[in-house]
Amino acid sequence: MSEEQTVSLVDVLEEDEELEEEASAVLAGSDSDHCSYPQGYVKRQALYACNTCTPKGGEAAGVCLACSYKCHEGHDLFELYTKRNFRCDCGNRKFTELQCKLYPEKEDVNTLNKYSQNFFGVYCTCGRPYPDPEDQVEDEMIQCVVCEDWLHGRHLGCLVPDCVELQEMICESCMNKNPFLWTYAAHLAVPGAAAQVKEETVTEEANTNLPKKEEKGDDVIQPSCKRSREEVGPSCRLNEFHAVGQKRVRSGAVFWPSAWRSKLCSCNACKESLSEAGLSFLLDESDTVLAYENKGKNNEQRQQRHDPLMSALDNLNRVQQLEIIHGYNDMKTELKDFLQRFAAEGKVVTPDDIRQFFEQQQSRKRQRVDAGRFYCT
Incomplete structure (x- = not known):
């Protein structure tokens, strides 16, 4: 006979606090009162899609946090x-029977928005x-940095x-669309079951556009010719990684450690290539979801420090403050x-x-007040 699982009040409160922290991390970085449309294509914000207004088969659209509250309640x-670089669609041409209550003056369509399934x-x-009602397997979903789709861990x-x-x-799909990422993966990515790294000798023919190396120290490739640094120009870290010849099997998703973006090459050629591929954000460490969540948590902490109740408490004298604090502790x-x-x-x-x-608390409070009046002179 199995014991019935019980949950204590402390467990409930701890879980509730954890959920509040998660919500703050995501939502506190976005404005819950004003439509984000005037800000243009917001670097990163919490987004929603309305199945009521834009059902499957119609045009994809996304709305900001405030519009999800005010216009789509x-x-x-x-x-x-x-999602990154997105402008709120609420009330534009895609919504045939809905007008945005917060910012109705919108263009017909946001041409730079990117949509997915x-x-x-x-x-x-x-x-x-x-959640999938037909899927009984417990599995976490993880968001891809590039396409921003969510994938099951087992897939x-x-x-x-x-x-x-x-x-x-x-x-894996985004890695294959941008093959140069596999070169970075062989050197920077988190080792995984799909990662089988091996050393290969790179032929002269395969490296006609890469500097030859005479000696290697601290992963820096020295050019074989005697030209000055000014003539050679700034080194390209991607070319250096490529010249090493370290390979990784091109299979499966790739996980990257924190601060990996800072190790990507930022030479002019690489910047141009990233821009053409629509991946310039990879050079921006503030683009990460973690940076956004930290911003949300900090915003929430600032709001708590400016809580109206705390402000009111600050305006009371010390005796009144102590009375309120003692009363709160007694009730707790x-x-x-x-x-x-x-x-x-x-x-x-x-x-x-x-x-x-x-009711008993109120009764005791009245008794204390009455007792105070009785003894007053």
């Missing part, structure tokens, strides 16, 4: 987490919804390394003792019990 929304509520290479073609929350992932202690009695007896706390507790 009660609608069937797909939470898209965050996510905007219709499907994800991964399997094209399934999340990545590799084992998911530990501490994945501190890393970034690029799916009494509430804890009250709930512990139910826990000890194995009883469920009902709304009537909570109501009775606060």
